[in-house]
Amino acid sequence: MGPSNRSSWHGFILRGFSEHPKLEVTLSGVVAIFYLITLVGNTAIILASLLDSRLHTPMYFFLRNLSFLDLCFTTSIVPQMLVNLWGPDKTISYEGCVVQLYVYMWLGSVECLLLAVMSYDRFTAICKPLHYSVTMRPPICLGMVAVVWGGSLANAVVLCTLTLRLPRCGNNLLDHFLCELPAMVKIACVDTTTVEMSVFALGIVIVLTPLTLILISYGHIARAVLRMRSKTGQRKAMNTCGSHLTVVSIFYGTIIYMYLQPGHSVSKDQGKFLTLFYTIITPSLNPLIYTLRNKDMKNALKKLLTAAYHGPKERKRSWES
Structure with a gap:
């Protein structure tokens, strides 16, 4: 850490929405409510899919991972954000x-x-059902998840390390409500072209490559569903895939609008609200989206609520039925 960055050891000031004090009060309430929904909804999905043996399938294994991810994602942001919104202290x-x-x-x-x-799991289940049990064996599913978490960690280490090495010449005012990479790059006092190009290149790999694979998978899924003779089969496939496609549309739509546009096409406040949407609102919507159209998950959640309401004997009987 060079001399130019020493002042940063004392911390950063998160400007956030401090220019709009009344808005901060409203936002603190909204954020707290959606955070509570996220905690309850995603925890319920994890417990229900673990306790109901009928949900011990690859699809629900990945869904548990998504719910756990959403819990961690929001918890890494919301507590500090609420502290900054509730009082005059905007530091971190x-x-x-x-x-x-x-x-x-x-x-x-x-x-x-x-x-x-x-999306690959759904593609295999619908387009290659006879190979599904072999292709999506538990060790393979665990391997996929390990690659996802490991590859993402490597990406974060590279980008964040590059960003933190930029000299800031004492600048410690972040025009955001969290320590986000673009906000950190903006306070650098040197040319940041190399870092920005690295961010863009890895953004293509991390954002657009998975999105392309998702679109290809759903192209094959749509074709397979249209060929189904059974209306019940079509409806079940559409319900299962519809939930995932809704989550994909919300998440990727916001990310692409935020990060893959020309430099100044998104205003500062608009960028903050979009970040707020995909970091706070989207994780709270995921449990709702996945349960509204999923009969098995609805039944598992009903059992979870029944087991929680009644005593240990009723709880045991509920999960065995």
Whole structure:
């Protein structure tokens, strides 16, 4: 760490929405509500899919991973954000900012890749059902998830390390509500072209490559569904894939609009609200999207609620039925 960055050891100031004090009060309430929904919804999905043996399939294994990811993703952001929104103190320690930057980049990359793996699972189940049990064996599913988390960590380490090495000449005012990579790059006092090109190149790999694979998978899925003679089979396939496709559309739509546009096409406040949407709102919507159109998950959640309401004996009887 060079001399020009020493002032950053004292921490950073997160400007966030401080220019709009009344908006901060409203946002703190909204963020707290959606965070609570995220915690309850995703925890319920994890417990229900673990306790119901009928949901011990690759699809729900990946869904548990997504729910766990959403819990970690929001928890890495929301507590610090609420502290900054509730009071006049808008600071975050240097160490806290570094941890948030690495975790935020890591988990964001994981979600991009995990959604692609989930689309491959649906492609195999619908287009190659006879090979599904072999192709999606538990060791293979574990391997896929390990590659997703490991590859995303490598991406985060490279990008965040490059960013943190940029000299800031004492600048510690971040025009955002979290320690996000573009906001960190903006306060550098040197030419950042190399870092920006690296971010863009890895963004193509982490964002557009999985999205392309998802679109190819769903192209094959759509063709297979249209060939089905059974209307029930068509409906079941559409319900299962529709949930995942909705999550993909919301997540990737926001990410692409935010990061893969010309430099100044998104205003500062608009960028903050878009970040707020895909980091706070989307994780709270995922449990709702996956349960509304999924009969098996609805039944598992009903059992979970029944087991929680009644005593241990009723709980045991509920999961055995």
